[in-house]
Amino acid sequence: MKTKAAVLYRPNTPMVVETLDLQDPHEGEVLVKVAAAGVCHSDYHVMKGEWTTPLPVVLGHEGAGIVERVGPGVKNVKAGDHVVLNFRPNCGWCPHCVRGQPVLCAGSSTPRNEMFSGGSRLSRGGETVHHFARTSCFSQYTVVQESGAVPVRHDMPLDKAALIGCSVMTGVGAVINTAKVQAGSSVVVLGCGGVGLNCIQGAVLAGAGQIVAVDIKQNKLDYAREFGATDLINASNQNPVQAVLEITGGGADYAFEALGRAETIRQTYDSIRPGGMAVVVGMAPENDEVSINALSLPRNEKILMGSYYGSARPWIDLPRLVDLYMAGRLRVDELITRSYPLEEINDAYEALARGDGARSIIAFE
Numbered sequence: 001m002k003t004k005a006a007v008l009y010r011p012n013t014p015m016v017v018e019t020l021d022l023q024d025p026h027e028g029e030v031l032v033k034v035a036a037a038g039v040c041h042s043d044y045h046v047m048k049g050e051w052t053t054p055l056p057v058v059l060g061h062e063g064a065g066i067v068e069r070v071g072p073g074v075k076n077v078k079a080g081d082h083v084v085l086n087f088r089p090n091c092g093w094c095p096h097c098v099r100g101q102p103v104l105c106a107g108s109s110t111p112r113n114e115m116f117s118g119g120s121r122l123s124r125g126g127e128t129v130h131h132f133a134r135t136s137c138f139s140q141y142t143v144v145q146e147s148g149a150v151p152v153r154h155d156m157p158l159d160k161a162a163l164i165g166c167s168v169m170t171g172v173g174a175v176i177n178t179a180k181v182q183a184g185s186s187v188v189v190l191g192c193g194g195v196g197l198n199c200i201q202g203a204v205l206a207g208a209g210q211i212v213a214v215d216i217k218q219n220k221l222d223y224a225r226e227f228g229a230t231d232l233i234n235a236s237n238q239n240p241v242q243a244v245l246e247i248t249g250g251g252a253d254y255a256f257e258a259l260g261r262a263e264t265i266r267q268t269y270d271s272i273r274p275g276g277m278a279v280v281v282g283m284a285p286e287n288d289e290v291s292i293n294a295l296s297l298p299r300n301e302k303i304l305m306g307s308y309y310g311s312a313r314p315w316i317d318l319p320r321l322v323d324l325y326m327a328g329r330l331r332v333d334e335l336i337t338r339s340y341p342l343e344e345i346n347d348a349y350e351a352l353a354r355g356d357g358a359r360s361i362i363a364f365e
């Protein structure tokens with residue numbers, strides 16, 4: 001079949017919206033008609049050449065849609081299901097999956113630009129077009145693994161469901177699954193974009209006492225306040241670490257970095273109290289390094305850890321987040337500041353680069 005998709009041919013060039021060939025789903029795969037896809041920063045790393053993945057590629061890893069049909073052997077998803085796309089489909093049987101850490105799944109020997117059984121389902125004029133994160137939802141239709149299409153209730157609006165699939169899961173999950181923030185504790189969030197705002201509302205859900213938001217843009221701090229931040233620090237006109245230490249009386253219990261930058265990772269580590277936990281959620285360029293004072297680790301018993309995709313167990317957590325949204329306990333509408341048609345996807349990424357709004361989405365007819 002044919003699908004209209006946004007194709008990246010070279011870093012630092014605009015994506016080209018064109019018609020591609022899409023194979024039918026193979027064994028264990030699912031064809032999804034995409035309803036909406038989020039404009040997330042991770043795809044932007046590939047556009048800027050900061051992450052390497054084979055090109056040409058159809059990006060997009062935050063999406064939702066409706067199952068069109070399923071390949072042989074698919075048991076848990078059927079045509080007509082409304083699904084949130086899970087960009088870490090997993091095998092179910094490797095040690096990481098069995099341990100309950102499916103985002104670390106090592107059960108497939110193929111790279112993440114290919115399906116589990118190998119190869120791409122996308123092509124143009126006989127030339128391979130690669131997948132991204134086995135999701136590639138900047139396309140009207142996409143083929144994903146069965147475990148990459150998580151059914152959710154039909155009354156969930158699909159544009160909001162798309163954001164559940166990356167930014168909401170990543171931010172809320174970092175707080176609830178990875179750090180397991182305790183009620184009453186103090187939390188700092190550095191970077192108040194799509195993921196950072198979700199760290200803030202994760203902290204609200206966890207019952208955190210003090211929630212300190214740090215950003216250099218006043219519009220993002222205003223969003224942070226709406227999402228439940230109790231204190232705001234504009235890092236463009238003050239040292240954020242000193243400000244956090246003052247506000248929290250010696251350092252926060254937990255701090256979350258939602259930017260993926262060496263400097264702010266260091267600031268996150270410096271913002272926690274002795275025995276506190278610093279969690280890196282933001283995704284940095286591939287070759288960046290971060291340095292911290294070595295002696296501070298044992299002497300202050302600080303915990304520095306990473307959180308990937310909110311330590312999600314997607315088949316449990318994505319439907320759960322949908323339920324929280326439907327119960328009015330999770331803000332997603334407020335995250336979506338603009339919607340673009342696929343043809344204007346390059347404009348959407350220019351707006352992201354400028355730091356406009358919280359999150360925009362690509363809406364498909």
Ligand SMILES: [Zn+2]
Binds near residue numbers: 041042061062166167
């Ligand atoms: Zn993302």
Ligand SMILES: [Zn+2]
Binds near residue numbers: 091092096098
């Ligand atoms: Zn696995």
